[in-house]
Structure formats: structure tokens, C-alpha cells
Amino acid sequence: MTLTDNHVRISSRIISVLFLTCAAMILSGCSQKEDPVEIEDNVQVSLRVDEVFQEKAYVRLNHNGSQDDFWYYMVTKDMVTDAEVMLNGEIARVLDAAGEIVGNVGTNKNITIDNLEAKTDYRVIAARLLPDGSVTGNVAELVFRTLRDPDVFERHPSWSISYKERRVSEDDPDTETEVFECKVGESTDTYVPCLLSKQDFDTSYGGDLRACFEDYVAFRNLGNAKWPNVIKDQACEHIEDRLRHGDYILFMIGIDAKGELTGYYARTDCTIEQEPALDSYRKWVGKWTIVGKCGNQEIRYSVEISPEENNLYLRMAGWEHTSATEYFEALPYERPVLLYFEKSTGFVYVVSEEIKDFDDQVLADFYDFYLYGCVEIMYGDELTEVPVDIPNIRIARFAFADDNHAVATPEIFSFDLNGVHYDAPFLYFNYSYISMLYAGLVPVTTDSVVPRIDTMRLER
Numbered sequence: 001m002t003l004t005d006n007h008v009r010i011s012s013r014i015i016s017v018l019f020l021t022c023a024a025m026i027l028s029g030c031s032q033k034e035d036p037v038e039i040e041d042n043v044q045v046s047l048r049v050d051e052v053f054q055e056k057a058y059v060r061l062n063h064n065g066s067q068d069d070f071w072y073y074m075v076t077k078d079m080v081t082d083a084e085v086m087l088n089g090e091i092a093r094v095l096d097a098a099g100e101i102v103g104n105v106g107t108n109k110n111i112t113i114d115n116l117e118a119k120t121d122y123r124v125i126a127a128r129l130l131p132d133g134s135v136t137g138n139v140a141e142l143v144f145r146t147l148r149d150p151d152v153f154e155r156h157p158s159w160s161i162s163y164k165e166r167r168v169s170e171d172d173p174d175t176e177t178e179v180f181e182c183k184v185g186e187s188t189d190t191y192v193p194c195l196l197s198k199q200d201f202d203t204s205y206g207g208d209l210r211a212c213f214e215d216y217v218a219f220r221n222l223g224n225a226k227w228p229n230v231i232k233d234q235a236c237e238h239i240e241d242r243l244r245h246g247d248y249i250l251f252m253i254g255i256d257a258k259g260e261l262t263g264y265y266a267r268t269d270c271t272i273e274q275e276p277a278l279d280s281y282r283k284w285v286g287k288w289t290i291v292g293k294c295g296n297q298e299i300r301y302s303v304e305i306s307p308e309e310n311n312l313y314l315r316m317a318g319w320e321h322t323s324a325t326e327y328f329e330a331l332p333y334e335r336p337v338l339l340y341f342e343k344s345t346g347f348v349y350v351v352s353e354e355i356k357d358f359d360d361q362v363l364a365d366f367y368d369f370y371l372y373g374c375v376e377i378m379y380g381d382e383l384t385e386v387p388v389d390i391p392n393i394r395i396a397r398f399a400f401a402d403d404n405h406a407v408a409t410p411e412i413f414s415f416d417l418n419g420v421h422y423d424a425p426f427l428y429f430n431y432s433y434i435s436m437l438y439a440g441l442v443p444v445t446t447d448s449v450v451p452r453i454d455t456m457r458l459e460r
Contacts, residue, residue, distance in 0.1 A: 177239050
């Protein structure tokens with residue numbers, strides 16, 4: 001028996017030597033045959049996991065025997081067969097094939113296990129060996145599971161998510177929510193509901209689940225998500241603000257308490273239908289003339305209000321079309337002003353917006369367009385017009401005076417600046433842009449000569 005690099009080679013030749021020794025003893029004429037003596041082996045072998053990866057694992061073997069004791073281990077996916085039976089079978093197979101086995105020495109040793117499959121259960125079996133290759137002492141075993149492949153996601157067998165209903169508050173018809181139902185069956189795996197439009201999923205992520213899910217986790221992390229409070233492990237109703245009609249993808253994304261993706265998900269593709277338009281909503285649709293003043297100058301715009309999302313949003317095309325500088329003359333028609341419809345009153349509101357890029361790539365790369373409102377405040381000793389560069393704020397309200405006329409009223413913007421509180425009415429709203437040449441907001445109409453809100457009316 002030789003010891004090289006902490007490995008002991010036990011060959012079948014040893015077994016032959018032991019047989020010849022026993023034969024010599026018999027031939028020497030021993031007059032008394034003694035029963036074999038069983039030696040009690042109290043040395044304990046144990047296994048523990050140091051670290052596990054997708055295709056590799058580090059397992060530590062310890063035993064309280066001699067530093068020179070040698071031991072052997074095997075790795076299998078078989079979780080059923082008796083450990084000692086499997087180990088003896090493996091030793092016999094190796095001896096039969098190679099004529100020797102390679103053992104290990106040391107009482108605290110790392111075992112590196114390579115070439116594993118991701119997200120798979122493995123079993124390590126180990127024991128000390130006698131010089132003849134037989135197992136002595138206890139047989140230790142350990143089961144571990146490799147990590148999942150981050151490029152592979154699989155549908156959870158018990159999860160499902162579905163669209164349930166649009167729910168309208170009994171107290172306020174303008175408070176509407178979409179309700180989605182998440183079911184988990186008997187599972188206790190953790191998840192987070194998530195939904196996005198099919199168009200966004202296809203264009204932003206190219207249908208790539210990993211890119212979509214990782215982006216979701218990154219977005220929540222930017223908000224310092226407390227993942228133990230975010231994740232769910234039971235069935236629930238997931239609530240969203242009212243959505244526009246169209247095709248959506250509903251996800252349950254498997255995420256653990258550390259914010260790590262587990263690889264599980266559920267997916268449902270659904271369509272939210274356009275709801276029938278109310279008479280009070282349809283009343284706004286059509287061609288109008290906006291009349292208003294800027295100082296002593298009267299300004300008229302021919303506009304057309306079109307439906308976008310029934311009973312929720314409309315669009316007004318033509319605002320600033322006669323005053324916008326020539327290069328931007330298409331803007332009022334290609335990116336019409338967003339109007340919010342209020343069910344409870346029938347009013348419509350002009351809403352601030354970061355405007356979607358143009359299809360013309362040169363224009364899209366050079367300009368970012370906005371529809372913002374401006375307020376007037378005292379800055380030093382002077383009244384100063386200040387744009388409120390915040391999207392999704394109500395700027396102006398239109399209300400019918402009769403079937404063919406509507407009047408505008410400025411909305412109030414409340415804010416604090418330099419220790420002073422303001423409740424400032426919006427003065428006007430207009431298209432503006434930021435370009436690669438200048439990072440400040442530039443009005444599309446020179447000097448923002450557009451109708452002031454408190455002078456505006458709509459005429460059919």
C-alpha cells in the first residue's frame with residue numbers, strides 16, 4: 001500500500017497477499033482454530049455542505065479517527081437505495097474495472113463535485129475503508145440541491161393568475177380599479193404579481209422572461225423594497241388602478257425573501273375590453289374652436305377632440321397649430337393633448353405629459369417633447385412664469401356652459417419654494433422641448449404666446 005498526494009491506492013493485489021498469508025498460517029500446522037474477533041469501530045464520519053452552485057458543489061467530510069485513515073465517497077441521484085449497499089456496489093464496480101480504488105486521507109477535507117446539472121438533487125455517500133477495500137464504521141450521507149440556471153424559467157405547477165373584474169367604488173365613480181386573482185394551490189413558494197402590456201413585453205424585452213423579471217426586481221430595488229414584506233405565499237387579489245383597454249400579460253414572478261428570482265413563474269395573456277362610452281363622454285367628441293387671449297392678442301385654434309379610452313381619456317389635436325414654429329407644425333396633430341374625463345361631473349381636464357417619441361428616429365434622438373403648465377410666482381421682486389415640469393398633473397378644467405360652449409378654469413398647483421408656500425393657479429399650458437443643443441425647456445410657440453386659461457372657451 002502506497003500513499004501519494006494524500007491518496008491511497010488499494011489494489012486487488014493486496015487481497016491476494018492477505019489470502020497467501022492466511023494459507024501459510026494453515027500450512028504451518030496451527031493446532032487450534034480461533035473464531036474471528038469483531039473489532040468495534042466508534043469513529044464517526046460526517047458530511048456537510050460548504051457551498052453549492054449550478055454545476056458544482058463543495059462538500060466537507062470530517063471524521064474523528066486517525067489522520068492516516070483513508071475513506072471513499074460517491075455521488076448519485078439515487079435517493080432510495082440503502083447507502084451502504086450503494087457504496088459497496090460502487091467499490092466492487094471500480095475494483096472490477098480498474099483493479100484498484102483511489103481513497104483519500106485527512107480528517108477535515110473538502111470534496112469538490114463537478115459536472116452537475118442545475119436545479120437537481122444529489123446524494124453524497126462516504127465511509128472509511130479497511131486495507132482490503134471493505135467499509136468500516138458508519139456510512140455518512142448528505143443530500144443537496146444545485147442552484148437553478150438563471151437562463152431557465154419554468155411555469156409553477158400550482159400557480160395561476162387571471163383577470164377578475166373592473167371594480168368601481170360605490171362612493172366615487174371616478175375611483176376604478178382592476179382586480180386580478182392569484183391562486184397557489186398547496187404551494188408555499190413565494191411570488192410577486194406583476195403585469196404589463198403585451199406591446200411593452202415584446203418591444204422592451206423581446207419576449208425574454210429573464211430580462212423582464214430582472215428589470216422588475218431592479219425597479220423595486222430602486223424603491224428600497226423590503227422583500228419579506230413584498231412577497232406572498234398565499235392566494236390573493238391583486239389590485240391595479242384602472243387600465244386602458246388592450247392586450248396584457250399577467251405574471252406571478254417567483255421571488256424569495258432576499259429579492260432573488262427562484263425561476264418559477266405563472267403567466268396568463270388577457271385582453272381588457274373597451275367599455276361602452278357614456279353620453280356625457282361622447283358629448284366632448286368632435287370639432288371645436290378654442291378662443292382665448294394672451295394679453296390683448298386674441299388667439300384661435302381649430303381643434304378636434306377624439307376618444308382614446310372610453311369614459312377615461314380623450315385627445316385634443318390642433319392646439320398651437322397656428323402658432324408653433326414651422327419645424328414643429330406636425331406636433332399638435334401627431335401628439336395631441338391628453339384630456340382626462342371625470343365621470344362624476346362630466347368635466348374634462350388638460351393633463352401634463354411627457355410626450356412619446358416620434359417615429360422619425362432623427363427627431364426622436366434630437367428632441368424630447370412635453371406638455372406642461374406654467375404658474376406665476378414672485379421671484380425676488382418680480383412676477384416670474386415657472387413651468388411645472390411634472391407629468392400627470394391636472395392643469396385646466398373644461399365645463400359645458402351649454403351644448404355648444406364650454407369654459408376653462410385653471411387648476412391650482414400647491415407647492416413650497418424657498419420657505420414660501422404657494423397655491424398658484426396655472427396661467428397657461430403649452431408644448432415645449434429639450435434638445436441636444438440646450439437642456440432647458442424651450443416653448444414650441446415663440447415666447448409662449450398661447451391663450452391664458454382664464455380667458456379660454458370652446459365653441460362648436
